[in-house]
Each structure stands twice: as C-alpha cells, then as structure tokens.
Amino acid sequence: MLFFRKKLTCVASWIFESVSVDSKMNKxxxxxxWNIRQFSTLLPRSSALRIYPLRFCRPxxxxxxxxxxxxxxNVFDEGLQPPVRYLFQDIFISKSVDGxxxxxxxxxxxxxxxxxxxxxxxxxxxxxxxxxxxGTSDHDLMKINLHHTSSEDVIxxxxxxxxxxxxxxxxxxxxxxDVLDTFSKAPTFPGSNYFLAMWIIAKRIxxxxxxxxxKLMFTHPAFNQLCEQVLRxxxxxxxxxxxxxxxxxxxxxxxxSTLMVQTLLRTIQERINECDERCLSILSTALVTMEPCMNxxxxxxxxxxxxxxxxxxxxxxxxxxTVMKCIGKDAPLALKKKLEMKALKELGKFSVLNSQHMFEIxxxxxxxxxxxxxxxxxxxxxxxxxxxxxxxxxxxxxxxxLRYQNEDxxxxxADYVATTFDIWKLKQVIFFLLVFETLGxxxxxxxDKLMEKVIQESAxxxxxxxVSILYVYSSLNHVHKVQNRxxxxxxxxxxxxxxxxISSENLLSAVHSFCVMNxxxxxxxxxxxxxxxxxxxxxxxxxxxxxxxxxVLNACLKLDESTYKSIHIPLPQLPLSASHPNEKLAExxxxxxxxxxCFSRNVQLPHxxxxxxxxxxxxxxxxxFSFSDVDASSATNMxxxxxxxxxxxxxxxxxxxxxxxxxxxxxxxxxxxFHVILIHNWELKRLKMEDAVEFVRKKIYSEEALPTTDANV
Numbered sequence: 001m002l003f004f005r006k007k008l009t010c011v012a013s014w015i016f017e018s019v020s021v022d023s024k025m026n027k028x029x030x031x032x033x034w035n036i037r038q039f040s041t042l043l044p045r046s047s048a049l050r051i052y053p054l055r056f057c058r059p060x061x062x063x064x065x066x067x068x069x070x071x072x073x074n075v076f077d078e079g080l081q082p083p084v085r086y087l088f089q090d091i092f093i094s095k096s097v098d099g100x101x102x103x104x105x106x107x108x109x110x111x112x113x114x115x116x117x118x119x120x121x122x123x124x125x126x127x128x129x130x131x132x133x134x135g136t137s138d139h140d141l142m143k144i145n146l147h148h149t150s151s152e153d154v155i156x157x158x159x160x161x162x163x164x165x166x167x168x169x170x171x172x173x174x175x176x177x178d179v180l181d182t183f184s185k186a187p188t189f190p191g192s193n194y195f196l197a198m199w200i201i202a203k204r205i206x207x208x209x210x211x212x213x214x215k216l217m218f219t220h221p222a223f224n225q226l227c228e229q230v231l232r233x234x235x236x237x238x239x240x241x242x243x244x245x246x247x248x249x250x251x252x253x254x255x256x257s258t259l260m261v262q263t264l265l266r267t268i269q270e271r272i273n274e275c276d277e278r279c280l281s282i283l284s285t286a287l288v289t290m291e292p293c294m295n296x297x298x299x300x301x302x303x304x305x306x307x308x309x310x311x312x313x314x315x316x317x318x319x320x321x322t323v324m325k326c327i328g329k330d331a332p333l334a335l336k337k338k339l340e341m342k343a344l345k346e347l348g349k350f351s352v353l354n355s356q357h358m359f360e361i362x363x364x365x366x367x368x369x370x371x372x373x374x375x376x377x378x379x380x381x382x383x384x385x386x387x388x389x390x391x392x393x394x395x396x397x398x399x400x401x402l403r404y405q406n407e408d409x410x411x412x413x414a415d416y417v418a419t420t421f422d423i424w425k426l427k428q429v430i431f432f433l434l435v436f437e438t439l440g441x442x443x444x445x446x447x448d449k450l451m452e453k454v455i456q457e458s459a460x461x462x463x464x465x466x467v468s469i470l471y472v473y474s475s476l477n478h479v480h481k482v483q484n485r486x487x488x489x490x491x492x493x494x495x496x497x498x499x500x501x502i503s504s505e506n507l508l509s510a511v512h513s514f515c516v517m518n519x520x521x522x523x524x525x526x527x528x529x530x531x532x533x534x535x536x537x538x539x540x541x542x543x544x545x546x547x548x549x550x551x552v553l554n555a556c557l558k559l560d561e562s563t564y565k566s567i568h569i570p571l572p573q574l575p576l577s578a579s580h581p582n583e584k585l586a587e588x589x590x591x592x593x594x595x596x597x598c599f600s601r602n603v604q605l606p607h608x609x610x611x612x613x614x615x616x617x618x619x620x621x622x623x624x625f626s627f628s629d630v631d632a633s634s635a636t637n638m639x640x641x642x643x644x645x646x647x648x649x650x651x652x653x654x655x656x657x658x659x660x661x662x663x664x665x666x667x668x669x670x671x672x673x674f675h676v677i678l679i680h681n682w683e684l685k686r687l688k689m690e691d692a693v694e695f696v697r698k699k700i701y702s703e704e705a706l707p708t709t710d711a712n713v
Contacts, residue, residue, distance in 0.1 A: 166193040170200035176217040176252075184222035190237055191229035192245035199248035214253050227260045234267045239274040240282060242267065247286040256291055265295035272302045280307070281319040284326035288364075300328060308335055311342050317354050320346065321361050329366035336367045347375055355379035356391050359398035368402045377409040384416045389428055392417075396435045407654050410436065414443030421449050430465060433472045440659070442476040442652040451480050451487045458490035463498045466491060467506050470513035476652060477517075477660040488514070492521035499527055504536045505546070512549040515556035516660045518667070520563070528553070529569060538572075547571060555607035556664075559671045574608050581612040582645040584684060588692050589613060589643070592700070597626045599643075605672065609665065613643040614674075621675075621701060641700070642674040645681050 173179045176198045183194050198217070202210050217223060230245060237245070246264045254261060268283070275283065283303060290296050307323050314320050324339050343358070350358075355376040362369060380387070380395065392413055399406065417424060417432055429450055436443055454461070454469065461469075470491060472478075480487055495502075495510050502510075511528050514521060527533065537546040550571050557564035581601045589599050593615070600614045616625040619639050650662040658666070666676045677699050684692055 166196035169197040176213045180220045180222045183226055190233050191226050192241055195245055195248040199251050231260055231263055239271055240279050243279055243282040262295055269299050277319050281322045284322040288326050311338055317349055325361045325364045340369045352383045359395045363398035363401040373404050377406050381412045384412050400438050410441045414446045418446040418449050430468050437472050437475050440653045447478045455486050455490045458494045461494045463502050463506055466495050467510050470510050474513035474516040474660045477663045488519040496523040504533050505541050508549050515553055516664050520561045551608055559668050585645050588696050592693050593624055598624045611642040612645050615641040617641055640674050642669050642676045645679045647681055
C-alpha cells in the first residue's frame with residue numbers, strides 16, 4: 001500500500017508538469033488531479049492493510065437490521081482498519097450490472113457507506129467509466145456527484161432489509177422452529193435477536209412443550225448457522241445486547257460447555273468495563289443460573305470487583321437485589337456488608353415486592369442481616385393478604401436457611417393460611433406445615449383446621465399425603481383437644497387402605513409416626529413386622545435410619561402397647577452415641593448434694609435410652625439417698641429421678657411445648673419408673689454458680705407435679 005501511495009504521488013507530479021506544458025489541458029488535468037488527491041486520502045497510514053475477518057457483506061446476501069455506518073464506526077473505534085481494498089476494487093472496475101458496480105465479497109450498498117465514512121468529499125465516477133469523462137467542469141462534476149448520491153441512496157434503501165425486532169418476531173412466530181425458519185429465509189443482523197425471540201416464546205409455553213421445542217431447535221438446519229453468526233458478531237455487539245444474548249442462550253438450555261457460550265463469556269470478560277447499571281442487572285441474572293467453570297468464575301470475580309466499585313452509584317432497587325443474589329455465598333464479607341448497608345440506606349424505596357424478595361436474596365448470599373430481615377418482616381406482615389403461595393414458601397425457606405426465627409412473621413403467615421383455608425389446595429397446606437416443622441414452629445390453629453379436613457375426607461388421601469401429615473403431627477407433638485382420637489383413626493384407616501401398594505420405607509415411616517403419638521393401628525403394624533419386610537428394610541434404602549426407626553418401634557411395642565409385648569424384632573445394636581453431660585450441671589449437683597455419691601452420670605438404660613444424671617430420692621422428694629446406702633428395705637420408698645439437660649431444640653419455637661421424640665422419651669422414662677426433671681442448658685449457662693445451685697435446688701425439691709405419661713409435657 002505504501003508502494004501504491006508513492007505511485008499516486010508520482011502520477012500527480014507528472015500531471016502537474018504536463019499541465020504546465022499544455023494550457024488546454026488545464027480543466028481536464030484539474031479534474032483528474034482532484035480525483036487522484038481524493039484517492040490518496042483514502043489510503044491508511046499503516047504499511048499493511050488489515051481486513052476485518054467477520055466478512056460483513058457476502059455476494060447476493062444483504063443483511064437486514066444492518067447499519068453499516070454505525071457498525072463500521074464501532075469497528076473503527078476499536079482500532080480496526082477499514083476494508084479499503086474492497087472499495088478500490090469497485091472503483092476501478094469498468095463494467096456494471098444493472099447500473100450498479102458489483103464486486104466479489106462486498107455489495108454496492110456497503111461500498112457507498114464506506115465512501116461516506118472515509119471521504120471528506122464524495123468521489124464522482126460514472127457507472128460505465130472509472131473516472132469522469134473529458135470536458136467535465138467542476139460545476140458539472142458537482143451535479144454528477146449530487147445525482148449519484150441521490151441514486152445511491154435509492155439503491156441502498158431498496159437493498160437494505162427491514163431490521164428484525166425480537167418482540168415483534170416473537171409475536172409473529174408460534175414456536176422456536178418458526179424463528180429459525182425466518183432466520184434461514186433472510187439472515188439479518190444481529191443474530192442475537194433471534195435467540196431473544198426464541199426465549200420470549202419459550203417463556204410463554206408449557207414446560208413439556210418447551211422441552212419438545214428445544215429438541216427441534218437443536219436439530220434445525222439453520223441452528224448451526226445462527227450460532228456461527230452470533231460468534232462472528234460477538235466482538236461488535238453493544239454490550240447490553242451481548243449480555244441479553246448470553247442470558248437467552250443459557251435459558252434456552254444450550255450447553256454451557258459449547259464454544260458459543262464460552263466465547264460470549266470470554267468476550268464479556270474482556271469488555272466488562274463497559275458495564276453500566278442496566279448491564280450489571282442483566283449480567284447478574286445470567287450468572288445466577290450458570291454452573292461454575294473457569295470463565296464463569298472469572299466473570300463472577302470481575303463482577304464482584306465492579307460491584308464493589310459501583311455499589312453506591314446503583315439507583316434501582318431491582319438492580320441492587322439482582323446483584324446481591326448473584327455475588328454468591330463465598331463473596332468477601334466486606335462486600336456483603338457494603339451491599340447490606342446500601343440496602344438499608346435504600347430501605348425507604350423498597351416496595352412490598354422488594355421486601356418479600358429480600359429474604360430469598362439474603363439466603364442466596366448467605367448473609368444474615370437481622371436488622372434488614374426485621375424491617376422486611378414488618379412489611380410482609382402488614383401486607384400478608386393476597387401474598388401468593390410461592391412467595392410465602394420462599395420466605396419461610398429463606399428463614400430456615402438463614403436460621404432467622406421471627407415468631408410474629410411465622411404466626412402471621414400461619415393465621416393467614418388458616419383464615420383463607422378453603423382457597424388453598426391440600427398439598428399446599430401440607431407443604432406449609434412441613435416447612436413450619438423444619439423451623440420448629442407449631443401453628444395450632446392451622447393444624448386443627450387440617451385435622452378437621454382429614455377426618456372429613458380421609459378416603460381421598462394418598463400415601464404421600466398420609467406419611468407427610470403423620471410426620472408433621474408426630475414431630476410437633478400436636479394433639480387436638482377433642483378430635484385427636486378420630487384424627488388418628490381416620491389416618492389409620494386411610495393407611496390400611498393403601499397397604500397393597502405402599503413401599504416398605506413409607507410403611508415404616510407411617511408406623512413410626514403413629515408410635516411417637518402413642519397410637520398403634522393393627523393392620524399396618526402386622527404388615528410391617530413380617531419377616532420379608534424387616535429384611536428388606538435392613539438391606540436396602542437408608543439402612544441406618546431404618547434401624548433407628550425399628551428400635552423405636554420395638555421400644556413402643558414393649559412399653560406402650562400390651563398387645564405386642566411378646567413380639568420381638570431382632571435388630572442389630574445401635575452404636576452408642578458419645579454423651580457428654582453438662583459439666584456445669586455436674587458441678588452444681590456436686591455442691592447441692594455434697595459429693596458425687598448421691599448421683600450418677602451418663603446412665604445407659606434399656607431400649608437405647610440414656611440419661612445425663614440419676615438421683616435417688618424418697619417418694620416425697622425431700623431426701624436424697626446415696627447410691628451405697630440404698631438397700632431392699634428402702635427400695636419401696638425410693639423414687640428414681642432422671643435429670644436431663646436439654647437444649648431449646650426439644651421445644652417448639654418460643655414455647656414450653658415439647659416436640660415429639662422428647663415427649664416420647666419422657667413417656668417411656670416414666671413407664672420405666674423414672675421421675676424426669678428437665679434443666680434448660682441456655683438458662684443454666686447464663687447463671688452464676690450460686691444462682692445455678694439455687695435454680696437446680698428448686699427443680700429437684702419442687703412440690704409441683706411431675707410430667708405424667710401424657711405425651712404433652
């Protein structure tokens with residue numbers, strides 16, 4: 001190209017000399033010299049031409065939605081050299097087709113756009129000749145130039161296809177294949193719009209149809225062509241369009257390991273400094289659904305740095321929450337704190353929906369902000385009516401994951417569901433109770449409502465429903481004041497009707513729950529204790545869990561139910577759990593009872609029970625016996641006392657209502673002749689030693705009635 005520039009300079013000098021010889025050639029030479037100078041301005045300064053590899057224009061293919069002026073400006077801004085070679089090839093060809101010059105590799109429309117960008121003034125040339133004919137004056141030259149400009153605009157307008165709009169395309173097409181068919185007929189720029197249109201369509205169809213449409217999409221002949229076009233366009237797309245493309249492609253189920261997805265991820269990394277607030281939101285939405293890999297991890301790390309720099313400039317709550325959800329549980333604590341402070345600062349702008357979603361967002365980033373959760377809980381409680389099922393469940397599950405216990409929030413949700421009980425499906429109510437059980441919260445009103453419905457419609461219950469209801473009621477130890485027996489009989493009858501198709505594990509779970517509630521349906525127990533069922537439970541599934549439940553069954557049949565006292569289920573012995581009695585309580589008992597001879601620690605009992613401390617007292621609980629002094633004569637007047645140091649988890653949330661397994665243990669200890677005293681470890685922990693001794697003294701020597709065999713202690 002440098003050589004070509006020198007040649008043009010020599011030609012210009014030669015013309016200048018020839019003009020001085022022959023004055024008659026002045027006008028012609030002036031016109032020719034002007035044209036050559038214009039050509040020289042088109043030449044790039046670099047010594048080598050660089051042709052952009054994306055091949056914007058192809059023979060007989062005019063891309064719609066293509067604005068060469070804007071695109072080439074973008075390309076030049078990135079430091080790419082313009083394809084001048086194509087422009088000069090068109091100019092020096094003397095033949096024309098239908099009044100417009102054609103070249104291999106670029107269309108006539110694209111040539112003129114390049115001319116507009118590169119030339120400070122327009123070159124004038126004829127369709128049949130390379131340069132202006134002899135005798136043409138400057139005035140005529142301007143006329144030809146203007147005439148050619150107008151004709152060029154007409155040609156360009158005719159040849160340029162209508163730009164495609166993804167929303168309009170999604171309205172016109174009914175399936176993903178329709179979009180690909182449209183693309184195959186007339187491929188347009190940008191190709192990402194076709195993926196956006198397909199994702200819009202995919203969102204509005206059912207899951208089954210979406211799965212089928214995806215299969216057709218992957219096998220469509222134009223799918224690979226569309227992917228190739230998106231790959232070529234990745235470097236020149238606007239950044240927000242690039243992010244929207246990635247989001248649509250990932251949501252459509254295109255494998256993350258493909259070259260197209262990885263190329264987009266890499267390109268987004270390279271251009272991440274172009275990210276504004278809107279782009280932050282789109283990028284965060286896309287990354288939330290993506291599996292970890294090198295490019296995703298690198299992009300997420302870059303996003304965290306960007307968020308750390310721009311967090312105080314974020315104006316929209318939606319963007320803030322989307323970013324918070326995306327940064328991940330392993331984000332630096334300082335960044336989590338900064339986002340928490342930003343959210344607290346913008347709390348006044350929170351809508352009801354923002355407050356509802358805040359629970360899920362904090363759970364996604366594994367950040368327990370009590371202040372923020374309390375404020376959002378107040379908004380949720382005040383606007384509980386009309387809140388959809390998915391939102392309520394999401395709030396409860398997030399509270400579980402964050403270990404956030406707000407009894408007012410839980411009670412508000414439970415009361416709302418109980419008040420509007422008739423509008424909920426049975427499985428929705430059961431799901432609420434299952435989540436409440438994981439939180440340790442017992443909603444008596446809602447559970448009573450469900451008990452009444454079960455008694456009325458027991459015949460319509462399936463196995464899964466029966467097992468779930470039994471699990472919740474046995475775990476939370478809920479007993480109806482009036483209809484408890486009818487409730488258990490209705491569930492026992494429903495379970496009996498399902499025995500012909502119930503699995504061994506479901507049968508064991510159901511009978512285990514019945515045993516915890518001190519109810520023993522004959523038909524289910526008779527089927528469970530069959531040898532083949534027991535063998536199946538001991539050899540398949542969660543064997544350790546099955547063995548534990550069978551031991552509970554054995555204990556209940558021996559201690560609670562006289563009908564099955566003679567039956568013994570041979571089971572492997574459970575490993576002894578390492579027990580470490582509370583050292584502070586041991587010291588308190590040592591001071592209170594004046595030595596260790598009056599109590600025993602870590603006592604192992606039959607049926608895999610153990611107690612922290614055992615004390616032997618008289619039946620009036622006024623005197624403590626030493627273990628060495630107890631003989632046969634005093635045994636008739638002796639009461640064995642079991643002292644258990646228990647955590648908060650054995651109670652339902654913020655109540656003195658014991659949960660099922662602890663209530664069953666106390667019932668069985670009472671049947672074995674023990675008087676049970678419960679010492680709360682959280683209360684003991686905060687007391688000084690002198691106060692702790694007095695606290696335990698009142699527990700041991702109290703005259704108040706001890707827990708009975710009733711499950712409600």
